[in-house]
Amino acid sequence: MYVTRTEATANPQSFIEKTLQTIKVYTAVTKPRIMILLLFTAYCAMIVAQKGFPDIYITIFTLVGLALSSGGSAAINMWYDRDIDAVMQRTAKRPLPAGMADPRKVLWFGIVLEAVSFFLLAFAVNWLTAVFSLAGFVYYVFIYTMWLKRTTPQNIVIGGGAGAFPPLVGWAAVTGSVGLIAIVMFIVVFLWTPPHFWALALYKNEDYTRAGIPMMPVVRGPRVTKRQSVIYAALLLLASISVYFTHDAGPIYLVTAGLLGIAFLIYNIMNYRERDDSFVWAKRTFRFSVMYLPALFVLMVFSMGH
Structure with a gap:
């Protein structure tokens, strides 16, 4: 992918294309x-x-x-x-x-x-x-x-x-x-990560098995993975609403963050209730988790002091 000065002068269009491709690769x-x-x-x-x-x-x-x-x-x-x-x-x-x-x-x-x-x-x-x-x-x-x-x-x-x-x-x-809220934010992301990633790992289990990566669904199976995801989602709910008790967020945050966390918990419960050979709720849970974290942080921004 390296282009010499002579090649760049002789064929500027090719040089530009290769440069853009290199930028694309290193961005990826x-x-x-x-x-x-x-x-x-x-x-x-x-x-x-x-x-x-x-x-x-x-x-x-x-x-x-x-x-x-x-x-x-x-x-x-x-x-x-x-x-x-x-x-x-x-x-x-x-x-x-x-x-x-x-x-x-x-x-x-x-x-x-x-x-x-x-x-x-x-x-x-x-x-x-x-x-x-x-x-x-x-x-x-x-x-x-x-x-x-x-x-x-x-x-x-x-x-x-x-x-x-x-x-x-x-x-x-x-x-x-x-600050205390920064530590709570750290804990929120920490607790969000397992149910977020395990939902993906459930329906990409063959990939991890083939690669020999000991992801939870590979080693412990979908039942244990789903059960632990529910536990982490419950802990995440508690961590998210704890911001209210720092007295920097008002009742609106408590209610909205609570509803958001309950929704994520329900997604994980539905995923747990689903058959282990079906991944409909695993995919839904993963998609919701992608939305959940940004939504919660936006809520924190707009709720501080209200």
Whole structure:
């Protein structure tokens, strides 16, 4: 995919096409859809911490720094998991298993992104923000990707902490400290991750079995997975409404967050009641979970102080 200066001069159209393709490939290895959710939860935490829109300078540098860190960890995840991605139908078309990028270049790309992220956040925002962002990177790359994912069915449970760091990043960027609500936001994302991901794993079970990944449905079966999903959904409901008891959110939040959490719990209960060879409710639960988390964080933003 490398183009020499002579080739670029001789065929500028081909050079542009290859450059755009390279950009597309390296954008894909940063998992932009996941990144958007992480940035969204961080920004919501910034607004809640500020009790209004934070300074534009802090906002830009925080979100850019977090995006670089998230993209870097995703790139290294794709580099490390390229062997199992190649045998899973859901991931076989990713850039590395599809042969569209050099693994070593993707690895260095991820390392450079994180290095730039850390120094950008440290010097343009504050050191606590940089440390939280780095902690999320280390958690996702080393604890989840390289250790837990291939060794234990609790990989998603423990590994859920990686995606829970952005609210701490956003809060620290505005306040330079850690607040109680930021910790609750962390817990919410942590508890949301198992029922969200296990719903997907239930109907993608063949993929994980073929790749030898000990996801909960593979190791413990759908019954245990569904039962634990119900438990996590119930705990998530309690964690989400606990924001009300910090006295920063009013009755509207309590009622709305409660209804939202009850709905998610019902989806998981219906999934539990469904036959293990049917995945209608697993797919519905996964789709609802994708909507649930952004909706809850938006609710937090609009309910603070009301």
